[in-house]
Amino acid sequence: MSTPPDETVAARISRTLADRIIAGALAPGERLRQDHIAEEFGASHVPVREAFRRLEAQGLAVSIPRRGVRVASFDLNEVKEVAQMRAALETLALRHAVPHLTPAILDQAEQATAFGDTCKDVRSWEEANRTFHRLLLTPCRMPRLLSSIADLQAASARFLFAAWRSTWDARTDHDHRAILAALRQGKSDIALATLTRHVLRVGTPVAAGAKARQPVPLG
Amino acid sequence: MSTPPDETVAARISRTLADRIIAGALAPGERLRQDHIAEEFGASHVPVREAFRRLEAQGLAVSIPRRGVRVASFDLNEVKEVAQMRAALETLALRHAVPHLTPAILDQAEQATAFGDTCKDVRSWEEANRTFHRLLLTPCRMPRLLSSIADLQAASARFLFAAWRSTWDARTDHDHRAILAALRQGKSDIALATLTRHVLRVGTPVAAGAKARQPVPLG
DNA sequence: ATGTTATAAATTATCTATAAAAGGAGAACC
DNA sequence: GGTTCTCCTTTTATAGATAATTTATAACAT
Numbered sequence: 001m002s003t004p005p006d007e008t009v010a011a012r013i014s015r016t017l018a019d020r021i022i023a024g025a026l027a028p029g030e031r032l033r034q035d036h037i038a039e040e041f042g043a044s045h046v047p048v049r050e051a052f053r054r055l056e057a058q059g060l061a062v063s064i065p066r067r068g069v070r071v072a073s074f075d076l077n078e079v080k081e082v083a084q085m086r087a088a089l090e091t092l093a094l095r096h097a098v099p100h101l102t103p104a105i106l107d108q109a110e111q112a113t114a115f116g117d118t119c120k121d122v123r124s125w126e127e128a129n130r131t132f133h134r135l136l137l138t139p140c141r142m143p144r145l146l147s148s149i150a151d152l153q154a155a156s157a158r159f160l161f162a163a164w165r166s167t168w169d170a171r172t173d174h175d176h177r178a179i180l181a182a183l184r185q186g187k188s189d190i191a192l193a194t195l196t197r198h199v200l201r202v203g204t205p206v207a208a209g210a211k212a213r214q215p216v217p218l219g
Numbered sequence: 220m221s222t223p224p225d226e227t228v229a230a231r232i233s234r235t236l237a238d239r240i241i242a243g244a245l246a247p248g249e250r251l252r253q254d255h256i257a258e259e260f261g262a263s264h265v266p267v268r269e270a271f272r273r274l275e276a277q278g279l280a281v282s283i284p285r286r287g288v289r290v291a292s293f294d295l296n297e298v299k300e301v302a303q304m305r306a307a308l309e310t311l312a313l314r315h316a317v318p319h320l321t322p323a324i325l326d327q328a329e330q331a332t333a334f335g336d337t338c339k340d341v342r343s344w345e346e347a348n349r350t351f352h353r354l355l356l357t358p359c360r361m362p363r364l365l366s367s368i369a370d371l372q373a374a375s376a377r378f379l380f381a382a383w384r385s386t387w388d389a390r391t392d393h394d395h396r397a398i399l400a401a402l403r404q405g406k407s408d409i410a411l412a413t414l415t416r417h418v419l420r421v422g423t424p425v426a427a428g429a430k431a432r433q434p435v436p437l438g
Numbered sequence: 439a440t441g442t443t444a445t446a447a448a449t450t451a452t453c454t455a456t457a458a459a460a461g462g463a464g465a466a467c468c
Numbered sequence: 469g470g471t472t473c474t475c476c477t478t479t480t481a482t483a484g485a486t487a488a489t490t491t492a493t494a495a496c497a498t
Contacts, residue, residue, distance in 0.1 A: 057272070085363065287478070
């Protein structure tokens with residue numbers, strides 16, 4: 001007997017399409033044709049429609065009634081908007097997580113940062129980065145907040161991949177280390193302020209000489 | 220020829236069910252059976268399933284694969300969580316809206332507050348309250364932020380209706396007036412701080428002697 | 439000749455109807 | 469008393485029908 005998946009096919013389609021949109025395999029504005037997608041997944045168009053509704057709610061697709069659904073496009077304004085929302089919500093989450101943070105968690109976060117510094121491609125760097133944030137924020141025990149943050153992080157990752165499609169230099173995360181240091185010293189207000197600045201650093205050009213004009217990764 | 224509605228039937232079903240859940244006509248934990256709902260709306264179950272996905276994303280329903288979908292239940296922790304998220308996001312929105320606020324908008328907000336003070340039932344008071352917040356926040360021009368806030372306000376309204384099902388005293392919104400006064404004097408930092416306190420005042424008993432132990436409306 | 443409107447065809451989204459798979463309830467059985 | 473089997477309910481998915489929109493083509497006017 002084949003293991004019956006705990007996941008519905010609509011959920012699988014939704015997840016796969018989300019990954020493609022975030023990775024940039026599906027370009028902004030591109031049409032999502034339900035029959036084609038249904039055929040690709042060996043399903044009919046009904047679960048595909050359900051997947052569309054979810055992508056719509058995540059802000060990854062836009063649907064115009066009777067005219068189909070397209071991959072959501074984004075401009076610099078939306079990048080900034082998402083960054084501001086992340087800053088507001090992640091500081092809230094961290095504030096509530098602080099009392100539940102253990103040295104073990106901070107060590108794991110440190111490892112994630114160290115691993116990220118060794119990454120040669122954007123994709124794996126982003127994963128390490130996401131792990132860092134997840135480790136610090138999850139202990140806040142606010143499921144709805146964490147779910148919203150996850151959606152915003154997905155949008156951030158999309159922008160990140162779009163900006164760094166080809167070029168990528170390994171970078172050291174000074175912000176991450178500053179946040180960890182502040183938390184270890186019990187200076188949570190400094191950690192919160194650093195996290196805010198860290199997340200807001202989006203779409204802004206790199207400061208000094210080196211590789212100016214290039215967007216900075218989305219913390 | 221009947222006017223073809225701009226709205227899809229899935230959207231209509233979703234909106235109607237959301238209204239019922241918020242109003243408390245559908246109790247927390249109650250099962251949502253797609254065939255029954257489909258029959259009621261004179262539709263088939265496919266658009267009903269799409270509506271479910273949207274309610275799920277809004278946090279108004281929870282779906283367990285192969286075991287159906289139920290109205291989301293909530294406890295005091297979630298009430299507080301939503302309040303904190305609202306406080307974080309509404310202050311962000313107001314901060315960006317301030318430069319675009321006009322005296323005309325503030326007057327409209329004042330009228331909405333005055334109208335709310337005359338309301339005899341929770342339902343219409345909540346609508347006036349929502350109008351107040353919408354007027355002040357919409358000019359921030361951050362669509363994604365506003366959409367998130369709208370979802371959180373819906374959740375807030377649900378808690379409000381659940382708490383004040385029967386009893387309701389007309390109340391005057393001192394917070395609203397304080398916010399408007401601060402905005403008129405250009406003291407936006409005071410307006411922001413007041414808005415935060417205002418929104419956080421959720422599920423907390425009324426302070427002084429009068430009607431203690433009763434929850435306070437969700438600003 | 440160019441641009442515009444009208445009409446026809448094809449493509450696509452949306453919904454209904456129907457079939458299949460899974461879960462839950464209750465009776466029969468060990 | 470607990471387990472298993474069967475039936476019924478409900479969710480899930482498929483196939484087909486309907487409606488709307490876009491694209492293409494042709495006629496007409498400028």
